[in-house]
Amino acid sequence: MKNRSEMFSIFQIFYNEIKNQFGISIRILPSDNGREYLSHTFKNFMASRGILHQTSCAYTPQQNGTVERKNRYLIETTRTILIHGDVPQRFWGDVVLSACYLINRMPSSVLDNKIPHSILLPSPLFTSQSFGSTCFVYNFILGLDKLSPKSYKCVFLNIFLSYISES
Secondary structure (H helix, E strand, O other), rough: OOOOHHHHHHHHHHHHHHHHHHOOOOEEEOOOOOOEEEEOHHHHHHHHHHEEEOOOOOOOOHHHHHHHHHHHHHHHHHHHHHHHOOOHHHHHHHHHHHHHHHHHHOOOOOOOOOOHHHHHHOOOOOOEEEOOOEEEEEOOOOOOOOOOOOOOEEOOOOOOOEEEEOO
16 A cells, blocks of 8 residues: 555455455454544445444554554564565565565464464465575576576565475
8 A cells, every 4th residue: 555545445355355255244443543544435335334443542552452563573573584684675565575474374372373374264285485595587688698697696585385285
């Protein structure tokens, strides 16, 4: 999301995805008092679908405890990957996505040490390649001579998914 004005359309897409993929509805939407949640169209959308909107008091992030802790954990994981993977900070967005991917595939004490991803989507199982490892990307430039480098040395940033055979 680049602008807060995109919030309503993104929420509609999210709502439909949850409803279609998992057959459940959103019952409560806790949020701060951000204006993007308080528009008439957003309120009408939630009211027509029976979604209860709970807002916290202004300037009290401690009332959003779970969200604030989850955000802090995500940022701390991102920082750790950036520093220990020697990844330039300009790739912070990719690193946040990768950190989220990894967190959702680690056992959680809140879920009795079950993996959040496997609870939501029981199969298939996934594995990830090493984030931050050296990789080589083929150079597609035409007209290179025989002795020119054929690849560029890079750092692996995106998660590659592969299926694990269950047999």
